Amino acid sequence: MTKTAAIIGAGVIGAGWAARFLLNGWDVRVFDPAPEATRTLEATLARARRTLPMLYDVALPLEGRLTLHDSAGAAVAGADWIQESVGERLELKHAVLREIEEAAAPETPIGSSTSGFTPSQLQQDARHPGRLFVAHPFNPVYLLPLVELVGSAKTDPQTLDSASETLSGLGMHPLPLRGEIDAHVADRLLEAVWRECLWLVKDGIATTEEIDDAIRMGFGLRWAQMGIFETYRLAGGEQGMRHFLAQFGPALKWPWTKLMDVPDLDAALVETIAAQSDAQSGHLSIADLAHRRDDNLVALLRALKARDQAAGRVLAAHEERLRPAPVAATPMQTQRRTVPVDWTDYNGHMNEGRYGQVFSDAAETVLAEIGAMGDYVARGFSYFTVETDIRYLAETLAGEAIFVESRVTQGAGKKLRLFHEMKRARDGALLATCDQLLIHVSLSARRACEPEPEVAQALARLAAAHAEAIA
């Protein structure tokens, strides 16, 4: 059954939540009284629709239904999840939460996107504080998996467990914190860096662009996959974390940061930073920057997904949940996906190599259907492709949804031959065909051999069904 999320406050963060829910098949009910809310929501949805489907090698569920409402009370009616993302003023949050509680069922979970307030602060006047917690996401909410999940002593632990499940179901990584603290975890780290950055600019050691380079050319790449502690464990070498701490502990007493003090963000410093930022990025509009950021994130997240590491693990797990069970129809639909930005070349269309990858993935679906993936591979057997003949019939662009239909044209002995047709989802246009010959192999001998009887029989059945349908 389709679930419903109520989004109260649809600025950049609220709109990001709306997109995350909607594209994962939830109906979404939005309330935001601000005049620019509709524009933000539309722009964010457009960005999310372009990029979120590119993260996965399978299709997302059918998009839910989006409706706009005139009040928080109207928006939360019948909701299975309520997400509050209004401005960071405690009185405003309290007023909105009061309105939500008047209209919502008492058991409906309410997550707050607050970056600064603790759940205890939010719960001060709550009628049903047990279902109220902090669910703090990161911009862009539709692409970044992290969401900090914080309850107080009053929050019902079961509510947090079930919230965690819901967020995982959206492809996110819920991170339950062990205690309440101002600004939670990630924003504290960001605030520390931010303060140090302000000093570096103020003291003229580096410009905003140079500081950005100091981050993204070096430790930013480490942090995208390991974080700080695992990186330092590695720096400690075989002698481990205790050795590292003994070695670098003394630096805590050295003047390596100015953070005993906070710079005054006066007009002069604001002007310096703003002017440097203009020099660095002023030639790009905010839409350009967001486009660039999103495309970079798609490429980085896909790189990590292929390695099943860090944020890529979250994606890989979500993809497995999204993967449809293969249906033994003729032809079989063996792929349904969106072409990601990292698949195009200088001609502006999908590179020929990526067609090969799509047909390779299509073959894997057939192999899964005949029981020749997973355990079978672990037991030392597989199919290797020995020849492909691909015809490229029409251009395929980044962002286009495609599907592949596959037929077994030969399936006896060591041989498996497939004929794939790749089509554009929008209009069914034929984009490419592939005649693909695979040979059954022993992975220990790395040589051709006969498949095991179950696989041989399943393959024979599939080949017969496909031959019959054609005849």
Add this chain to the structure above:
Amino acid sequence: MTKTAAIIGAGVIGAGWAARFLLNGWDVRVFDPAPEATRTLEATLARARRTLPMLYDVALPLEGRLTLHDSAGAAVAGADWIQESVGERLELKHAVLREIEEAAAPETPIGSSTSGFTPSQLQQDARHPGRLFVAHPFNPVYLLPLVELVGSAKTDPQTLDSASETLSGLGMHPLPLRGEIDAHVADRLLEAVWRECLWLVKDGIATTEEIDDAIRMGFGLRWAQMGIFETYRLAGGEQGMRHFLAQFGPALKWPWTKLMDVPDLDAALVETIAAQSDAQSGHLSIADLAHRRDDNLVALLRALKARDQAAGRVLAAHEERLRPAPVAATPMQTQRRTVPVDWTDYNGHMNEGRYGQVFSDAAETVLAEIGAMGDYVARGFSYFTVETDIRYLAETLAGEAIFVESRVTQGAGKKLRLFHEMKRARDGALLATCDQLLIHVSLSARRACEPEPEVAQALARLAAAHAEAIA
């Protein structure tokens, strides 16, 4: 002429420098009296040899010659660059620099890898302070592009310019700082985060693993491509950086960090961190962790290179410098590269799609040779592949060096037909062949058309030469 680098101190950082120079074709002379130095050097070189060549889609230069020496004086003889990476104790640095200056020519540049000391501190007793500067890299030095370049008032500006050129030639991103400051730029940011992290662990808000997740599931991904200022500019929206500063400036006065104070790294806190780190990563050896980190970095850096963004721009620029001019021999060598880790699939070998990519890249080399790339594409013409027939003859593994030999088998009118052979560099074994048909197109009409006369003539000449060589 082959250049020579002297590496004084070959711990993890010095060994990383040795690898970076060596794999970019420099001869390297190493001195380190520590008993484990040879082992560190060998392990680091093995890691670098496995991964650095994977970053580029062309081959690195022939590796230089590595020699070990008994003293700093012996190591620096005849060096074009001296890199000091001994322990972080000022007296030790001074003693080593004195020994270096006694043996080295007075104009040879000396870079120090120090993370804590300023160039002025290093120069205190220097005979020729003008050629002394800080060149502070980041671990792993052979993969991460960032190197902070810091001079003092005494450092010769020309020395810094020429150092910058040398470092760019190694595929690095030299970041000249505008002033001297303890710990330079990046380590100050790291120190700020580190101190905040220590508080979070001490106060039991999150474990080391949870903090790492808070980084790598969220802002670590933003920082791998944009850094902090550009990210915040985007957060400020159309109203720009001034708006962002006005909105978030007040947070500077809020208790969002404990950094007015420094936690005491006592035995209890050391034990807590070490135990949490063991729970997080104790099942992985340091070699496992380094392997994982390097593979992740290869995948992330390659993702950014394909988009020509952030650190990927540095790689792309280095790759262009490394790209050999095509030689119109028969057959033409159109590819020479190392198979990266992100190209393999569940069978443990290169996925069939990546063969398609290699042959696509091989075709680009032929197109460059006949003048049908770059400007020609910008003018609105290109060749699109319409059919490929690939035979996969032997398995190809990650880390293997391969090359492709290509022949024009048809080159008249709109048609260009190529026959490629992909071979293993080690033994010349034939791995795959590809019969590839391309059609000349107008990029505005997205339809086939005749090539321009210069391209048609160049293609006809190449086709004739290849036909003759076969006959």
